[in-house]
Amino acid sequence: MNTLIWSTIVFLSILIQVLLGTVRLIIMVKNKKILTVIIGFFESAVAITIAITVISQAVKEGINIYMILSYAAGFALGLYIGMLISQLISKDILSINIISKSHGEEIEEFLRDKGFGVTSYEGNGKDGSLKVLHIICNKNSFNKLKSFVKKMDPKVLVTSHSLEGLSGGYIYNIRSRI
Numbered sequence: 655m656n657t658l659i660w661s662t663i664v665f666l667s668i669l670i671q672v673l674l675g676t677v678r679l680i681i682m683v684k685n686k687k688i689l690t691v692i693i694g695f696f697e698s699a700v701a702i703t704i705a706i707t708v709i710s711q712a713v714k715e716g717i718n719i720y721m722i723l724s725y726a727a728g729f730a731l732g733l734y735i736g737m738l739i740s741q742l743i744s745k746d747i748l749s750i751n752i753i754s755k756s757h758g759e760e761i762e763e764f765l766r767d768k769g770f771g772v773t774s775y776e777g778n779g780k781d782g783s784l785k786v787l788h789i790i791c792n793k794n795s796f797n798k799l800k801s802f803v804k805k806m807d808p809k810v811l812v813t814s815h816s817l818e819g820l821s822g823g824y825i826y827n828i829r830s831r832i
Contacts, residue, residue, distance in 0.1 A: 668704060669732040675736075678697055753785070765789065
């Protein structure tokens with residue numbers, strides 16, 4: 655019974671520590687200094703508590719496979735939950751270019767029907783004329799958009815990059831998030 659209790663404590667503790675660390679990193683990249691410091695404070699408090707508790711318990715009873723597996727499972731689940739939280743709070747906005755030699759018109763019409771704002775223009779490549787489509791959407795919508803486009807034209811070129819300081823215009827699926 656003692657092993658089960660300690661394994662559960664290790665699992666929950668490392669899960670919380672890794673979850674806090676993942677969220678702190680996301681917040682830090684977004685340059686939210688005060689929130690990063692606050693989360694870092696609690697993350698380090700949990701980390702030192704885990705270290706002291708687990709090491710003292712290991713000295714008393716020895717490390718066993720259950721503690722190791724609990725630590726690994728807590729670590730992995732903490733990362734996973736942290737990534738889910740990242741998707742929920744993400745406000746990352748992408749600028750996407752889609753270049754298709756033969757299906758540009760169809761892709762443009764399809765994306766507009768799906769609610770994406772599309773700016774299109776004609777371009778010239780090494781093999782002649784082509785359609786260039788420009789879309790701005792949040793990062794969470796990118797895989798959906800890319801999968802639509804790849805089904806219509808497997809040879810399509812899709813590029814994306816993050817935007818900063820955006821104002822005005824129509825942006826697909828952007829709503830207020832923390």
